[in-house]
Amino acid sequence: MHSLAFDIAHLLAGGLVLVSFMMLYQDRMYALINVFALHAVLLAVSVAWQALVQDAPHLYITALIALVFKATIIPAALRRIVERLDIHREIETVVGTGLTMLAGMALVALSMVVMLRVTAAADPLAREDLAFALSIVLLGLLMMVSRRNAVSQVIGFMSLENGLVLAATGAKGMPLVVEISVAFSVLIAFIVIGIFLFRIRERFDSVDIRALDRVRRERL
């Protein structure tokens, strides 16, 4: 049982990393949003599995939040934003996708090296989980810095948060306060982003960050 539980958790976490790579690979807006939804679904499954394994029913709430908000509502909202704001359907990247993927590989390797140094005395499940979570966090960050488009950056940020949630659930017995706070922050983050997008929409024709950057009085 324990071994199986471990394997499945491992698989799910690995799947998340894989999906993160898929996101890095996408260059279409809608496809990206879809992949992100997949990411969230996987996260939900993974969290649910942890809830089962750890016998921590409160984690189901987290799983539910992930499923409802991240996998459903947010992608839908993002699609609307893309439609409404008439955002380019293609994602501009800073460096080529191939290079980004290579960097992603290196990051995963790095997170493995860092995390596997943790003494074996620590829970192996936690250890593996943390390594994957760190990979996801780093890949999310990579996505944020390698994409020029605001929506894809937001998605990058949320995949980063997914990594956090994965880490948090992997930590056995972490009090509920963490889950709530994660959800809370995601919620607030999204509301604020919404406000900002709205305001930005109000004044600019695009949420492309470069457009924001252009609004500078002067080179201060």
Place this chain on the structure above:
Amino acid sequence: MAISFSGIVALLILSLAAPAIAKWRIASPTIYGAALVISAVLFVNAALRVGSPAADCVLPLGLPWLGAHFHFDSLAAFFLAVTNLGGAVASLYAIGYGRHESAPGRVLPFFPAFLAGMNLVVLTADAFSFLLAWEFMSLSSWGLVVSHHRNSDNVRAGYIYLVMASFGTLCLLLAFGLLAGSDGSYAFDAMHSAHDHTLAALILVLVLLGAGSKAGLVPLHVWLPLAHPAAPSHVSALMSGIMTKIAVYAFIRVVFDLLGPPDWWWGVLLLGIAAATTVLGVLQALMEHDLKRLLAYHTVENIGIIFIGLGLALAFRANGMVFAAALAFTAALLHVLNHSVFKSLLFFGSGAVLSATGERDMERLGGLIHRMPQTAFLFLVGAAAISALPPLNGFVSEWLTFQAVLLSPALPQWGLRLIAPTAGAALALAAALAAACFVKAFGVTFLGRPRTERANTAQETDRFSRSAMIALAAICLLLGILPGLAIDWISPATVEMVHGQMPVQRFLPWQTIIPIAQSRSSYNGLLVFLFIAASACLAAAAIHRFASHRLRRAPAWDCGTPSTTPLTQYTASSFAQPIRRVFGSVVFRARECVHMPAPGNTSAARLEVEMHDIPWEAIYAPLAYGVSFLSERLNALQFLSIRQYLSFVFLALVFLLLVIAIWS
């Protein structure tokens, strides 16, 4: 000590009260009058304290676990006396001069604070309080430098001044840090222990940078000719005459008192810098036509002279030659006193000229001796004193310095033997050049015909200013003819710092002074003065009695080609031109270029002179350029996109993770 503290507190209160009453009509006489009284009391207190046993006091202020230490020994008393003498006279002068101040609210609050700051520096005996007082002194004087802020040069001068002052403070901070060692004993008492050679050398260099930047040692002197003239004249006098001496005090306190036994090569270093300072200072003064800037450059020169004395004292002390060290040290201290007196006098004179004509540029003055005869006479006394003419005081201290130089062949080290006569030669050169410079300064400003209308309509200055100048001129003469008294007065401080003293002078007949022994050399200012006075009077009386005493006024002859316009007079720059030709090409990389019109062309010929301020161009300009260049480059980081900023975060994270991955 209690008197000192109450005086300082009174000055601080005065400074705090000043903004409140600055709008009153009598604000300025009130404040300056009070400052005069307080400074006078402090002066008397300090002057009488020289030679008394040292007093210590710890107040629960400053560095929390240390407290503020104060130490009142003879050296401190000497410098306090110098400070407060200058402060008192400057206050007296300012009672009159302050009336011309357009914005008294910008001067009055800082003036007493400045005096208090200088007093505090001398009294403090722990690193923190010292630096606090030191920086407070800089800050309050900065306020005075920028008081005439509408002139952007003054603001720039204030800026450079304060940056240099901060540089100095930080250097001193490092020096004290090294002195205190790892256990952080910042009280001066605890620093007395002997220090490691390299460490001591490092400290010496830092103190040279720190105190030297305040005193104006080359090449740290650049701020001085900018800042000193920018302030109102009584403050210029304080800054030039007194504050630079506080820096000398700091140097003496650290190097002679705290640093322990010196190495012989310190003397080489010091003498080299001092000689360069002396010569460069006076040469720059010669090239300068702004009266107050000229005086400020002379301060650089005189600081050089003081440091020649100090360098010799260090060299002698390192070789255990106590009497020689005492002689050199006394010469330095006496020059401190003398310079503070005549430099104040000269700045007061220039202030009187400035307030009478609104001009500092000598090229626009002239003939003031007719309009301001008393000021002219008093300025002349100061000029003669600073030019080291007997029987005035400047000569005495330079003479003592020469005597000290003459003792240097007894030094065992070759380096010192080579540098000491060089410093002597520099001193001799500087003395001669100083005389030339003051012929120029006095001659162009006060003599000849007025070059502008404003110079022609000048009025004699007020009686407070005059009485301050008279007092200083009298002190110049007194110190010149009775130097023995001053030497005896200084000797307790000498004993404290170099553990020796000059022969007691007061019992010698006719107030002669002898540096070592009468057979070696002696000088009697009193007799020289009486001789000159007697023979001049004798000659004048005899001639008027037995020969002609008639006098006719006629137009100037001028070799038969008199000119009507005063513009044909020799100007300051033409006066200095021969000297510029002699020294300028090396020191200033001066280039003269005459553009003659082609034959037949009647247009005027042009003379172009190009000069370079080499310390500025070699050190400060590149530094400023470097800072500006770097900041311009780094400034690009202000205009990145959010994504780029995020990539900084990302890269920092990855970098640190890599470090962890590799390191552990």
Place this chain on the structure above:
Amino acid sequence: MSTMPFDAIRLVLLIPLVSAGVLALVTNYRWSSRLNVVASLVTFLASLLLLVHRPASGPLVQIDDLNIVFVVLNTFVAFTTSIFSASYIEHELETGRLTPVYLRFYHAMFQFMMFGMNLALVANNIGLMWVAIELATLTTILMVGIYRTPEALEAAWKYFILGSVGIALALFGTILVYMAARPVIGGGLPAMAWTILIRRVAEFDPSLLNVAFIFLLLGYGTKVGLVPLHAWLPDAHAEGPTPISAVLSGLLLNVALYAVLRFKMLLAANPHTFAPGPLMITTGLVSLIFAAFMLYRRRDIKRLFAYSSIEHMGIIAFAFGMGGPLANFAGLLHMTMHSLTKSAIFFTVGHVAQVKGTQRIADMGGLSVTHPALAWALVISVAAIAGLPPSGIFLSEFLVVSSTFARAPLLAIPLVVGLLLAIGALLVKVGGIVFGEPRGNTAPDKASFVPFVAHLAIVIAAGVWLPGPVVTWFHNIAQLLG
């Protein structure tokens, strides 16, 4: 918890929270600004109560030597800022930059932000602290964007994005700390309580703690404004309302720094972890020198002082990184003095920018002619922040520099160079503002100098004389910090 009927900790938390709710309902801006002042004052008094009677630490909140300094400072600066804010917003209303509706939001958010910061300080739980800091951050983001100008929105957006990433990194670090604690302490709340963590930390897995600290340093360091994580800070300071700039510089940076310090204490208590000192020293020095250079090119007065905050945060990080009783003492003192001075500067700058109608330094010349009181206030406070005596910053910088001599004397050189560069930049800028021919608006100002005088009086008094109890108190904390 405490047996007292009025638990001061709760007061400190509840008063801002409740008044935030009330302020959200008050429509009259005059009343709300007054209420804001009163609420801040009461919070401050409550925090003083903490000094008198210190409640025992509970599972979620605690008061110890370290955070009480921060709490008192926090509430005090909040109080003075609210006074300043009252006179500031009146002018903003007159010029129409803000509408009454926004003011309601503004006041409510002000108190809410205070709640967040106070909560972060008294939290006895690393998770709760994280939540609280996020709360405070999010409210400040909203405040920064309150003018709704393109620049303000851009600044808020930048702040938001960078802040969120910081939040995420800090959360990851927090999780890692929990993971490190769990095998030793067991799951649940105790594994996140400071009081328990610090006692047992020696048994934690050091390599996990190392990784955790990196995330925490970068995460909270973003809030502190350490280079290269500082990018949001200048814009947020420059574009938001000036009271918020004062609070940001004076308080929020401190709160984030407090978090970093707490985790540094954890790390220091575990003998097998790497020493966080060199890391903090490096970032501190980089921040100091970088910010010092950046100061030279600033044309906006609030950005100028924002960079100065970065510079000082660098010094503080350096001091704490140096470690040892002396350096920690210096760091604490510097932090306190910087909060007071920098907020005082923003008070002055706020009025200056209002009377001149601009934030451009080039348009402000000759201030000492047109507005002497403001000008000299600016000069005094800038001299204080530049570390010229007799300000407390001089004392703390003296201590910082001297503390290097015990451990790494060579580090004193870059430190001193940075300080000198910063002094040079600040002086040239302030000289340009205060002196010269008057430019720009010459209308008389209606500035309130009470907050300014209160801050500067403390700063200058501290520079000359630190009261014995304060010294002992700081000393204890310095020992605590290791």
Place this chain on the structure above:
Amino acid sequence: MELMRDLAVQGVQMALVLALAPLLTGIVRKCRAHFQRRQGASVVQPYRDLARLLRKDVVLAENASWLFRAAPYLVFASTWVAAALVPTFAVGLMFSWSADLIAIIALLGSARFFLALAGLDVGTSFGGIGSSREVMIASLAEPAMIMTVFTLALIAGSTQLSTIAETMTFAHVGLRVSLGLALVALILVAVAENGRIPIDNPSTHLELTMVHEAMVLEYSGRHLAMIELAAQLKLLLYFSLTGCVFAPFGLVGPESPPWVYGTAIAAYASKLAIGAPLLALFETTTAKMRVFRVPGFLGAALMLGFLGTLLLFVSRSL
């Protein structure tokens, strides 16, 4: 009695220099004329000139100040005091300890200071030219002189001229390179300071070559007489100085019998009588320099003086 004698000797010295100064100038002029195959004026012509000037009215420029009128007396007094302090025929004069060699140089410096100021006072271009050149020359000559003094003082262990002269009479001083350098430097300085050819020509009023004469251009009558006398005294001073240091024979000590003084004065007179033709010869055989060659000339003096001092510093250890 002792005091009276000292006073008397001092008085004789002062009167002697005053009396001999014009004569010396006369002799030099006469010799020069002789070398130039001219008849030349009588050797007492300087006395006559002085007397004539003293009798004449002073014609004062309209804007001359009190300084202009006081300067001649100050210049004269300083120079006279300086000259009185240099041993001519006797060492250990009563007031000799009141000023040493450095002070004597400084006294001459005072005289120059006031004279240069006077040159600027009327506000003419010629006065300016003279003053400006004078201070330029002095700024090199004075350090050169001080360096010479250093050399002498280091050999004698004293800056007191009497002591130096006494030391020089002893044979053990011997011939030293430093002394030779100092002598050359001293002569160069003396030539410059007294405004002799090749630095300056005391008998010309050509604007491009004048230094001293340009400064005193506006002076007349008794003022001019004072200045002329001061210049003559200065020449005498340098003769005496060279004599007492480099040819110290014939000087009498403080406790000598009265008859010795007679021979001493005779010895002194003979020194002057030998020196004057030498100077005249030098002046006749040299050409006047351009003003801006002067720094090179004086720079040489400064270098020689410095070298002399340095050699002494170095040789002390040998």
